[in-house]
Amino acid sequence: MVLEAFKTSAPLTMGVELELQIVSPTDLDLVSGAEDLLELLERKPFPGEVKPEITSSMIEISTDPQSSYEPLYQQLIAARDALVAAVDRLNLDICGGGTHAFQRWYERRIYDKPRFKAISELYGYLAKQFTVFGQHVHIGCESADQALYLLHALNRYVPHFIALSASSPFSQGVDTLFDSARLNSVFAFPLSGRAPFLLTWADFEAQYFDKMYSTGIVQSMKDFYWDIRPKPEYGTIELRVCDTPLSIERAAALAAYLQVLCRWLLDTPSAGALEDDYLVYNFNRFAACRFGLDGIVIDPRSKESIVLRDDIRASVRRLAGAANDLGAQAALRDIEAALDTGNDALKLRTHYLSTGSMAGVVELAAREFRGKQAPAAESLG
Amino acid sequence: MPGFDQLFTLLQFVAWPATVFIAWWLAHAAQRHLQWPKVSIYALIGLGAGWFDFERLGSEELITAVADAAAALVMFELGFRVNLRWFRNNLWLAMIALTQTVAGIALVVASATMLNEPLMVGLALGALMVMCSPATIVTAIHENRSSGQVTERIVHLAAFSVVASVVLFKLMVGFDSLRVSGDWAALGGDGALVLLGSTAVGLSFGFVTLRLLSALENNPNAVSVYFALAVVLLAALSRALQMSVLIAALAFGLAARHSRTVPSAIKRNFGVLGELAILVLVVVSLAQIPRAGLAQHAKLAVVLLIASLVVKLMVNMLFARLSGTSLRKGALTGLALMPMSAVVLVMLRESGALDQWVRAEVAAVLSIMLIVFEVFAPLATQFALRWAGEAAQQPSAPAPANAGGATTMMLANERERVNGA
Numbered sequence: 001m002v003l004e005a006f007k008t009s010a011p012l013t014m015g016v017e018l019e020l021q022i023v024s025p026t027d028l029d030l031v032s033g034a035e036d037l038l039e040l041l042e043r044k045p046f047p048g049e050v051k052p053e054i055t056s057s058m059i060e061i062s063t064d065p066q067s068s069y070e071p072l073y074q075q076l077i078a079a080r081d082a083l084v085a086a087v088d089r090l091n092l093d094i095c096g097g098g099t100h101a102f103q104r105w106y107e108r109r110i111y112d113k114p115r116f117k118a119i120s121e122l123y124g125y126l127a128k129q130f131t132v133f134g135q136h137v138h139i140g141c142e143s144a145d146q147a148l149y150l151l152h153a154l155n156r157y158v159p160h161f162i163a164l165s166a167s168s169p170f171s172q173g174v175d176t177l178f179d180s181a182r183l184n185s186v187f188a189f190p191l192s193g194r195a196p197f198l199l200t201w202a203d204f205e206a207q208y209f210d211k212m213y214s215t216g217i218v219q220s221m222k223d224f225y226w227d228i229r230p231k232p233e234y235g236t237i238e239l240r241v242c243d244t245p246l247s248i249e250r251a252a253a254l255a256a257y258l259q260v261l262c263r264w265l266l267d268t269p270s271a272g273a274l275e276d277d278y279l280v281y282n283f284n285r286f287a288a289c290r291f292g293l294d295g296i297v298i299d300p301r302s303k304e305s306i307v308l309r310d311d312i313r314a315s316v317r318r319l320a321g322a323a324n325d326l327g328a329q330a331a332l333r334d335i336e337a338a339l340d341t342g343n344d345a346l347k348l349r350t351h352y353l354s355t356g357s358m359a360g361v362v363e364l365a366a367r368e369f370r371g372k373q374a375p376a377a378e379s380l381g
Numbered sequence: 382m383p384g385f386d387q388l389f390t391l392l393q394f395v396a397w398p399a400t401v402f403i404a405w406w407l408a409h410a411a412q413r414h415l416q417w418p419k420v421s422i423y424a425l426i427g428l429g430a431g432w433f434d435f436e437r438l439g440s441e442e443l444i445t446a447v448a449d450a451a452a453a454l455v456m457f458e459l460g461f462r463v464n465l466r467w468f469r470n471n472l473w474l475a476m477i478a479l480t481q482t483v484a485g486i487a488l489v490v491a492s493a494t495m496l497n498e499p500l501m502v503g504l505a506l507g508a509l510m511v512m513c514s515p516a517t518i519v520t521a522i523h524e525n526r527s528s529g530q531v532t533e534r535i536v537h538l539a540a541f542s543v544v545a546s547v548v549l550f551k552l553m554v555g556f557d558s559l560r561v562s563g564d565w566a567a568l569g570g571d572g573a574l575v576l577l578g579s580t581a582v583g584l585s586f587g588f589v590t591l592r593l594l595s596a597l598e599n600n601p602n603a604v605s606v607y608f609a610l611a612v613v614l615l616a617a618l619s620r621a622l623q624m625s626v627l628i629a630a631l632a633f634g635l636a637a638r639h640s641r642t643v644p645s646a647i648k649r650n651f652g653v654l655g656e657l658a659i660l661v662l663v664v665v666s667l668a669q670i671p672r673a674g675l676a677q678h679a680k681l682a683v684v685l686l687i688a689s690l691v692v693k694l695m696v697n698m699l700f701a702r703l704s705g706t707s708l709r710k711g712a713l714t715g716l717a718l719m720p721m722s723a724v725v726l727v728m729l730r731e732s733g734a735l736d737q738w739v740r741a742e743v744a745a746v747l748s749i750m751l752i753v754f755e756v757f758a759p760l761a762t763q764f765a766l767r768w769a770g771e772a773a774q775q776p777s778a779p780a781p782a783n784a785g786g787a788t789t790m791m792l793a794n795e796r797e798r799v800n801g802a
Binding site: 024025026031032033035036039040086088089090091107109112 | 461462464466467470471526528529530533537638704705706707710770771773
């Protein structure tokens, strides 16, 4: 048996990972600051966890497992405030957004860690091009089979999360015309895409993982870059399609939306997935990446075309009861607000059109990340 | 002798362009083959030109104008990189800047006094030695494409050192006038005037030029050339108004940065123009180093060299952790700040009010230090940036791939292919 045993965890607990951009306040370009930032952050307990990512202009924060929206939101705020205080002290800045608007991928530096060096050697320039920034959301599952059920039942909702979180309209200094250009970087990896349609852990292990392992292509679940993947060591499923939103508020709201959705899917067994649902998966995914909330997706069962914005609105209304039970009403209000005002990609694109400045786009992202609660400047001591 | 006259005329035309050409070629060759910083080679060639009295072959006004323009470009670049808010956000950084200045001057004055130099010589040396070489630091950062805490700190501390040095030196000249004439106004007047006046000139100039910029297209080349030309104009204007070219250009850079109206597309270091400016600045400055009376001042120069390095290392290490970095990076910041600016000689030469004997004495000591600092300190800065892990990555041995059989095999085959090629 080579596949790690699936640890169970408290059902529907959630955790968030955010990959963040480290930028220079001088020219707003990405800057290699992860090592200095981590060195400073190590001196005090950090709310959650903070660690390096593949290139030295990235940093990843993660929360502890939380049972509901409010404590998750509060921990993200505490983490954000700790980060802001640290970057101010080091003359750095930090922001969300799925891509940096104008950085040049070839200027990036691989973070000095054996795993990152190995990835860089294997994937060549793809590793540096992977300087993109995502939000990953973990949902706790009480069994491995439950994890696989949720993983596949969620396939129809993946475009929701892409469109709502989309914050990467620019890449390498140009408007890509996509709302989420980040996912195109992920698609370049050979083990990206979706998980095979297997609904029990035993089948998954015997019919897929062991065979893949025997080919020598993979060593562990970490080698799969699927949109949603089981995470046996945590006892969770991990949704990986979201861009890192510009604000902590949106990040917390997206996590809570996923939690409420999972609760509803568990309470509604008829909502489970069929293999044919995946026939439209890649098209719907593309529509969400390219057009965001205005994308038109195909319902795999009714074959109807639906505007994503309307589909999400209907979903949010359907989830009202589950949201009440989980204390996530405020999160769903934020999601509805996004449907009305548009996603972060629209905000960034609108700002660019009015200012004509790519640096201005990054400056806006840095301001949005600080929000209204940015701490006062650090003083002596 | 018409033959000699013709030769002299020819030399007058070609001496400087030829020197600059050779300096550039040798510097690039040395960098490529020996990884030696280009500024060191510029300095060596400049010193050589000085020994051969090339200085005599050019028009002094022209050389001054070129050196001013070059120094102004460097200072604008430095100002554009300085985030004034950082000094407020991290008061320990401001503390480093102040302590380094005060401790540096105190140690220089004490060392000079112990070696029986008059107080005025010690004070003048102290004020001028505060200045770290912006040209060397900016060049080292660009050559190594460095980024990180050491890089950020040396930019900010160098900018502070220039302002502190210019103002303190003016104060010191005022102090000398006070001793001679009893004129108290001379004590603070010049220092305050040069600081406020030059800042006002730089900021007003920035105000106008930044507004004119809005009429241009957002094109990196156009914007870079626009700012380069504006900086050259500001240098001439500052000199005409008898203000500090260095402070005015720094203020202009700060205004451009903090106005946030400048497109990020502005080329770092002004691209080719920036490289030419630093080349000319270093070669010309070093060629002008006085060579009289160097031997008898060697002892004091060596003591001051050591004192300067000790102060920078100790202060940056002392406040390293308090200011948010590691002890190691603190030490490397101190090391990287070693380069001293040859611009101090120009300041000294232009300090008409200072006693002539003091000027000659200070110039001799500074010359020895500059010979050492301009040639070897760029190496220290380069090493510091590399040791700090802030220079752009050099190709390194591949890490063991934690991948499965097929990928490991492909990587092994690739290595074999590359090594065999």
